[in-house]
Amino acid sequence: VEDFAKIGLPTNVEAVLLIEQDGPPEVVERDMKRMADICLEEKAVSVEIAETESDAVALKTARRTALSALARLKPTTILEDATVPRSEIAKMVRAINEIADKHNVDICTFGHAGDGNLHPTCITDARNHEEMERVELAFADIFAAAIDLGGTITGEHGVGAMKAPYLEWKLKKEGIDAMRAIKQAFDPNNIMNPGKVFAKETRKRVVVSS
Known part of the structure; x- marks a missing residue:
């Protein structure tokens, strides 16, 4: 920066x-x-x-300028958000650093200390498929670490299509079933946001390269 x-x-x-x-x-x-x-x-x-x-x-x-500073370093920037209780921020930052080392990827963390919402941001190259697989594994470990520390997989950006595979980690099957039932009650024809959170197929992360 x-x-x-x-x-x-x-x-x-x-x-x-x-x-x-x-x-x-x-x-x-x-x-x-x-x-x-x-x-x-x-x-x-x-x-x-x-x-x-x-x-x-x-x-x-x-x-x-944190994101702009990082974006200069590699062609692809992937910004995520994982939120933990404020008392666990230091542990979460350490966990992110350890996970980055484990998977040999570059991750910088910034965010909002006031509400525990952290933005682990990976700089990578989407053309390098082997590295992108390691990036996916790293973010899966990061989401798991956030949940283990009493947090969640998103505190700001939402679940959307990209984090759908991880939602059950936080809510368990019972929580997903309850959400499906609510959607079915209000949207029996599945015309609102079809193919998003409750899509049957597993989705890959969409990345933006500069």
Whole structure:
């Protein structure tokens, strides 16, 4: 991100945590100081508090440009979302890193710490079919890890067609049966979103190459 955006991010650390607060000025000032103190108590390498609006915009650029920074590295970028309780975020990030190493794929994680919604993002090449098989296995392990930590396979992007094979991992057969029954009650002719979540055939992931 720093190489792409050139906004002064430290390059000798493994992660950056961005914290934003709103409210009356005196409340924001009090809360930000307390949060900065907590970060330092928890052994943060450094803490920077934006003093001006332009400073704040520069810091937020780190998050906003993450995907663009990654997309330069390989032809295909696959962004997913897996959500865990906030108390399990650190474990989930470590699990993602271990899974990436296990399958020998490149995955960078960013997301929303406030609600535990993480975006493990794989940079790969869709033309390399052997590598794409490893990517699929890695994401399956990531979804399984999220569920094991009390989370779910999506917290923002939805299930759609691509995650349908993993939905039963979270909901079990009884949950899927209940959802099928609800759909049948409201859509007996199967005219709403046919062939999506409840399609009989297994679907492969659709990727976008740049």
